[in-house]
Amino acid sequence: GENVEQHPSTLSVQEGDSAVIKCTYSDSASNYFPWYKQELGKRPQLIIDIRSNVGEKKDQRIAVTLNKTAKHFSLHITETQPEDSAVYFCAASTSSYKLIFGSGTRLLVRP
Amino acid sequence: GAGVSQSPSNKVTEKGKDVELRCDPISGHTALYWYRQSLGQGLEFLIYFQGNSAPDKSGLPSDRFSAERTGGSVSTLTIQRTQQEDSAVYLCASSKPGQSEGYTFGSGTRLTVV
Numbered sequence: 001g002e003n004v005e006q007h008p009s010t011l012s013v014q015e016g017d018s019a020v021i022k023c024t025y026s027d028s029a030s031n032y033f034p035w036y037k038q039e040l041g042k043r044p045q046l047i048i049d050i051r052s053n054v055g056e057k058k059d060q061r062i063a064v065t066l067n068k069t070a071k072h073f074s075l076h077i078t079e080t081q082p083e084d085s086a087v088y089f090c091a092a093s094t095s096s097y098k099l100i101f102g103s104g105t106r107l108l109v110r111p
Numbered sequence: 112g113a114g115v116s117q118s119p120s121n122k123v124t125e126k127g128k129d130v131e132l133r134c135d136p137i138s139g140h141t142a143l144y145w146y147r148q149s150l151g152q153g154l155e156f157l158i159y160f161q162g163n164s165a166p167d168k169s170g171l172p173s174d175r176f177s178a179e180r181t182g183g184s185v186s187t188l189t190i191q192r193t194q195q196e197d198s199a200v201y202l203c204a205s206s207k208p209g210q211s212e213g214y215t216f217g218s219g220t221r222l223t224v225v
Binding site: 006 | 142144146152153154155156159161167169202206214215216217218219
């Protein structure tokens with residue numbers, strides 16, 4: 001079955017700097033790659049997603065890139081702010097329903 | 112409803128007791144999922160419902176875990192003879208049929224087995 005690996009497990013950046021989180025997946029049939037943000041004690045919330053027919057997608061300060069050949073995808077956050085501090089999860093789906101999640105990255109943005 | 116609703120939000124139970132966790136999905140979302148999140152860990156898939164049937168139960172960790180869904184809406188996850196390793200946050204999500212995007216999570220039930 002699908003396996004998703006995520007790195008780093010923790011990331012600390014200075015406010016205003018960029019943050020990059022990387023994920024790799026094992027199943028070449030995966031075609032949907034969402035990213036979720038989970039603030040402390042709250043539910044995971046979808047922040048951006050990408051499909052396999054697209055190489056990059058941007059939404060304001062957030063972007064996701066996908067390299068199908070290498071089977072990896074990344075989340076890029078520019079001009080980080082303290083409110084970006086949270087745990088971020090990547091996920092992959094080979095089917096129309098099940099998401100397999102990475103282990104999460106705890107991002108700390110230092111003021 | 113407006114969002115995915117889970118109850119109770121917190122549950123403390125004694126080892127060996129049975130517990131029931133409830134999930135009420137977004138109206139019109141026929142797909143429903145249960146995930147488990149252990150402390151500081153990722154989200155572990157447990158079971159998927161499409162309507163009232165569960166075509167994928169591959170993530171249920173043991174036969175102490177079961178789930179049902181009635182009326183294509185509310186789902187109940189039951190854990191029998193709870194063990195300390197069952198302590199985790201149990202998250203429910205729902206989505207429109209045939210789409211893994213638009214996955215909306217509930218706030219979860221934090222289960223503590225003492």
